[in-house]
Amino acid sequence: MDGSTFVHSKQVNDWLLFTQFFIGDKEKSQEIVKAWLIKPSTKFQRNHVMERGFRYILKQMKGENRRRVSKVLLSEYSFKSIKEIDQAIILLHYYFQLEIKKIARIVRKSKREIRKRLFSFLQVLSTKGITVHTFNNILHAEIMTISLPLTPVVTKGIKINRKKTALYSLLILHFLIVGGAMNSGIVEKTQAKQGPDLLTIYRDGTFEQQLKKDLEETFQKEPFAIKINFEESEVSIGIFDEVLYRQKAEIITFVNQFLKEKDIPYIVQLDYMEETIGDDEIAYQVIIEANAKGIKLWPGDYSEQEKVMEWVLALPDAIELVTEHAEVTRAQGILKKYNHKAPLIVSHYDKDRVDRQERWLELTPYFEEGFLLGKEYNIESISINAYTKEVSIDVYTYFLTKDSNKEEIARAVKRSIDQFLQSEEVKQIVQNDAYTINIYSAGKKKIKIHY
Known part of the structure; x- marks a missing residue:
């Protein structure tokens, strides 16, 4: 690939952004991407080459200049004790939304190991009082604001709006990964059948x-960590008690019977999860008590020995002095009670946005369960983005692109969500927020529907 092609290729810009995101060095990023792109076998539309590209870039996560994904994306929280390979898995899973089997190939780990590491991260989130949905929303929002200036050689003669470029490039990467651009679909005006009764599940x-x-x-015993995996049709169980884990066979039998009674043919995956919040046991007690008292207090930084060196108190931006x-x-008072000497700093957040996110994310489990039980x-997967004032609800399905009934089914799904959101029971959650519902078919192709 010659220099002119390298400069003007949108795909090159995509890979530069992605590489810089990992290593934080724009000149090194250019060298890495150029070295990879000049290989004659490179074809962007081929999925296995995309995986090779991820793997090639992940290998460069070494040296003093590397950026921790957690440091860049969640400065108000601290995940410093999470290893680099786990950060890569988290990013590939929660942002790029790759299937577990693809992540396993990229990072050279088994699917079981990937699931185990993801469950460990869920435990970290739980300890810090953060839902996975909140983390996902913050992750997507923060990526759009990351400063990723391209090198002068690449940007020569091109005016770039940083935020728009990051958004456009990451969207292009997403479409490349899932295998195709959006398609408007076929609009039919047949009456949609009734969707699953989400209100019953809510009650x-x-x-x-x-x-x-x-x-x-x-x-x-408690706690058990439960996660329904739509992607692989399985229910994953995380166990944090070593004694309880010895009853693995009994637990799996119990869960299988539970699923059978609900007519859900999912497999059961059970793993023993070790605590992953570092070695600071006193800090752990501080977090537990702060959560119990409704105080948003989290570790802000760790030492090399994984001891908390700084505490962050998150407060709303409009709070009175x-x-x-x-x-x-x-x-x-909590820090004094446990004699923890690390200093405390205050971080302010957008209260309206956070409140809106927390309200809407209460509804996600009901959407997912309703459509799990409505197997047809x-x-x-279903994701809710309440970061902006107009909430976006994205429903991803396995409908085949040539399925003549997909528009009818999509209308039923949309009607079911609409009726649920407009009901009296969830009025206090939805309030007066505007929202849009998007239905995506196989290959993440959008279905345009009216009813």
Whole structure:
């Protein structure tokens, strides 16, 4: 690939952004990307080459200049104790949304090992009082604001808006990974059938909550971590108690019977999860008490020995000075109680945005369970982006692109969500927020529907 092609290729810019994101060195990024792109076998549209590209770039995550994914994306939280390979897995899974089997090939680990590491990260989130949905939203939002200036050689003669370029490039990468650009689909005006009754599930509680409750009551231990994996049709169970893990066979039998009663033909995956919050046991007690008191207090930095060196107190941006002083005093009281000497700093967040995100993410489990039980809808995953004032609900399905009934089914899905969101039961959650519902078919092709 000659110099002119290298400068003007949009795909090159995509890879430069991606590489810089990992290593934080724009000149080194250019060298890496150019070295990889000049290989004559490179074809961007071929999925196995995309995987090779990820692997090639991940190999460069070495040296003093590397950027930790956690440091760049979640400065207000601290995941410094997470290893680099786990950061790569987290990014590939939660942002680029690669299947577990693809991630396994890229990082040269087994699917079981990938699932285990992802569950360990879920435990980290739980310890810090962060839901996986909140993490996913923050991840997507922060990526769009990362400063990724391209080198003068590459940007010569091209005016670049940094945020738009990052957004455009990462979207292109996403489309390349999943295998195709969006398609508007066929619009039909037939009456859609009724979708699953999400209100019933909302009133009765979620599938995950019920399974977790039944497991803890039956085996007299907690906590169990439960995750429904639409992608691989499985229910994953994480166990954090070594003694309980010895009852693995009994637990799997119990869960299989639970699934059979609900007519859900999912397989059961069970793993023993080690604690991954570092070696600072006193800090762990601080976090537990802060969570119990509703104080957003998290480690801000770790030493090489994985001891907490700094605490971050997150407060809303419009908080009054008197209230802020009171919250700081409460946080300092907890640190004093446990005699933790690390300094405390205050970080402010957008209260309206965070409140909106937390409200909407309460609804995600009900969407997922409703369409899990309504098996004819073949829902792969549902994501809610409440970062902006107009909330976006994206439903990904396994509908085949040539399925003549896909528009009818998509209308049923959309109608079901609409009725749920407009009901009196969830009025306090939705409030007056505007929202859009997008249905995507196989290959992430968007279905344009009216009903």
